[in-house]
Amino acid sequence: MKVVSLVLRVMPEQIPTARSGLEQVPGVQVHAEDFDAGRMIVTVEDGEGYSVADSIIAAHRVPQVLSATLAYEFNGEIVEELDPARVPPQPATGVQPCH
Template identity: 30%
Template sequence: MNLSGVLVVAKPEWVEQVVASLQGLPGVEVHQTDAETGRIVVVQEAADIHAELDALKRIKAVPHVIMAEMVYHYIAEDDKVYDQLPPELQADAGEACAIPTYLQD
């Protein structure tokens, strides 16, 4: 099981609609909102890192979401052993950090 904290930002006038959409996503819980700034704190649960990244993509695709970024990540009870980072998280030679493919479009 993977848990991640995600900061979601929407325009203040859309916060309620975005929160309702987020609460409809599987494995997603909204924990805090700030209607004045449009910030929403979300915790998501996923089976593994690939499901976690897919869930983050779904959050980013919610209408009226300006930004959604994972700010915390925790792996618990993951039986799969990773001998390296998944390809979408690996940095190319000379890069400071990897840019996931879905952000390169």
Template identity: 45%
Template structure:
């Protein structure tokens, strides 16, 4: 499992367009918006047939996204390989 939380900076007048674009990206969900600061809170989860990194790239390159910051990332890949 891979999960990432992103903070997307955009002009508030473009929030609706961005949210519509993000609904079409696998594993992406918009959880919040702040029109005063121009931020959207987005999570990305991996799934069968797509990778988290591809979805993060799609969020970052979507039209009207001014900047994207990675706020949190979790992966459980390789946890079974660690020794106690």
């Protein structure tokens, strides 16, 4: 399961129309609207037959949406054991370990 939240910028007077368009996008749910600032908070969840990426693109293409900023991303994949092969190498910090 993948879920992201987005902050959308919309002209304040166009928020109701944007809401209608966003509600047509699979996996999108509107959680908050700030009419004074022209912002909307939405979540996008993946589902059968569509991906989060597809829905983000579709939400950004709603004509009233001026911009979309990714605020949070969750991937429901849980790694039971720490597999060294899956851990990316860490950059050198110049800090020496204490002995």
